Amino acid sequence: MIEEGSPRPGGGHKGGMKDTRSRAYRVISAMAATAAAVAVVAVVHDTQGVAIASESCTAKVNVKLPDNAEQVKLRVLNGTRTTGVAEQVSEDFKNRGFQVQPAVxxxxxxxxIAVVQFGPKTVGAAQWIRAFFLGDAEPQFNPARTSDVIDVVIGSRYRQLATFTEVNQSLAQLGEPTVPPGTCAA
Known part of the structure; x- marks a missing residue:
């Protein structure tokens, strides 16, 4: 016979399992309460929402890729010492269906290779034009630009425009047009 208070066979005291289980519940409850408190403090003191709300949108931009070339207006500028380069590139873009202004x-x-200069109205279209240079044309966004014409300044390292297949591959690599800093999508 086992006396009350004496060790039980297999180690432990009467009610020892209940004490261990009770202690585990208390520890888990304390940890859950601490986690809840930390979560509340983190949400209350979160500054990201404030930063996003306070970030001003200086201009609304069009990040949509055009459906076809006729929707894109270009002006090609010769940034090389070689005569006739801008005229040739203008003709190449015109043959692909773009609205091309006289070269200058x-x-x-x-x-x-090239510099693509654009404003808020042509962010998506400028991404497409960069693909004709396999993504190697430097993008230059100007939020104050009000024109819907994209300027393409041809540089001394330019060789030729990409083929349609290369343009599609380049567009896939460039990804979706992104909203320039300080602007928001229209």
Whole structure:
């Protein structure tokens, strides 16, 4: 016979299992209460929502890719020392269905493939034009630009426009047009 208070066979005291289980419930309850308190403090003191709300939108931009080339207006500028480059690129874009304004000479020389200059109305279209240079044309966004014409300054490293297949592959690599800093989608 086992006396009350003496160890039970297998170790432990009468009611020992209840004490362990009760202690485990208390520890888990304390941890859950602490986690809830931390979550409440984190939500209350979260500054991300404030930062997003306070970030001003200086301009609404059109990030939609055009459905066809006729919707895109281009002006090609010659940023090289070689005569006729802008005219040739203008003709290439015109043959692909783009609305092309007369080519002009750039005031500055460009030592790269090309520079694509655009404003809020043409963010999506500019992404498409960059794909014709396999993504190697430098994008230059100007939020103050009110025109719907994209300027393409051809540089000294330019060789040729990409094929339609290359353009599609380049567009896939470039991804969706992104909203420039300080702007928001229209």
């Amino acid at each position: 000479k750039s005031k500055t020389k460009v030592d790269q």
